[in-house]
Amino acid sequence: MGDVSTSELPVLTGTQVTVLSSESVGDDFTLYVRVPPEAAANPDATYPVIYALDGDHTFPMMCSIVTELGWSGAVPPSIVVGIGYGTLDLENGNHRSRDLSPQPYGNEPQSGGGPKFHQFLLTEAIPFIEERYPADPEKRYLFGHSLGGLFALYTYSKSGDDFQGIVAGSPFLAGQLDLLSDTASGADARVCRLFIVTGDEEDAVYFLNDLKPLEAKLSGGWAKPGSFEIKVLPGFDHFTMVAPSISMGLKSVFAQSKQ
Numbered sequence: 001m002g003d004v005s006t007s008e009l010p011v012l013t014g015t016q017v018t019v020l021s022s023e024s025v026g027d028d029f030t031l032y033v034r035v036p037p038e039a040a041a042n043p044d045a046t047y048p049v050i051y052a053l054d055g056d057h058t059f060p061m062m063c064s065i066v067t068e069l070g071w072s073g074a075v076p077p078s079i080v081v082g083i084g085y086g087t088l089d090l091e092n093g094n095h096r097s098r099d100l101s102p103q104p105y106g107n108e109p110q111s112g113g114g115p116k117f118h119q120f121l122l123t124e125a126i127p128f129i130e131e132r133y134p135a136d137p138e139k140r141y142l143f144g145h146s147l148g149g150l151f152a153l154y155t156y157s158k159s160g161d162d163f164q165g166i167v168a169g170s171p172f173l174a175g176q177l178d179l180l181s182d183t184a185s186g187a188d189a190r191v192c193r194l195f196i197v198t199g200d201e202e203d204a205v206y207f208l209n210d211l212k213p214l215e216a217k218l219s220g221g222w223a224k225p226g227s228f229e230i231k232v233l234p235g236f237d238h239f240t241m242v243a244p245s246i247s248m249g250l251k252s253v254f255a256q257s258k259q
Helices: 037-041 055-072 114-132 147-162 177-184 204-208 211-222 242-257
Strands: 016-022 027-034 047-052 079-084 135-145 165-169 193-199 228-233
Touching: 016 114, 027 055, 027 114, 047 055, 047 114, 055 079, 055 135, 055 242, 079 114, 114 135, 114 147, 135 147, 135 242, 147 165, 147 177, 147 193, 165 242, 177 211, 193 204, 193 211, 193 242, 211 228, 228 242
Parallel strands: 047 079, 047 135, 135 165, 165 193, 193 228
Antiparallel strands: 016 027, 027 079
């Protein structure tokens, strides 16, 4: 079997692809946008928007799962936005380690750019989408996995109520709780719906050991009672967790939003 390509991206019919230059980060981002087919017959309607981090590979999966959850009635017609780089190559253009980490970590010299990326998300990417697409600004959702899951939690702690629901799949937690606590301190309990899910076969140091302390912080004042859910799935490792994170997470946060 040959090497897995790091440059060829999946293609979806009906996807609109835009390159957005960010003043906050000082770099370009690729936005993948899919408007629900229902919008063509309802020009005055607005729709929830689901923002998928690591959009270069999560966007196609997200679109498929949103369609299937729509068939079951678990998720309404929604706009899906993948935020990426136009490449999967971590050595040549994909800067997820820089943008999705709220503080430096490990041996990643460019890590710690999360605050700038957070500013890009809220002040550049979201306004761009809401100005050009039939987006409901009261129904924003955010999904991230791994470092993206950490960034989703950082966004929850920093400005969670800018979103109605946030899904953190397999969030990278090692050494992050103090920063998340500092970011969350002083704010009222968040009403944003939060779903956190991790596989029991993932590396315990990075993904499992801090789940209980995180749950204690959420219960201790970060979150409005009943607004969050944490699950550990048996039989899943870090890479097989992406799809169930999306499907279970969206089903949870959209169901809670109806309450």
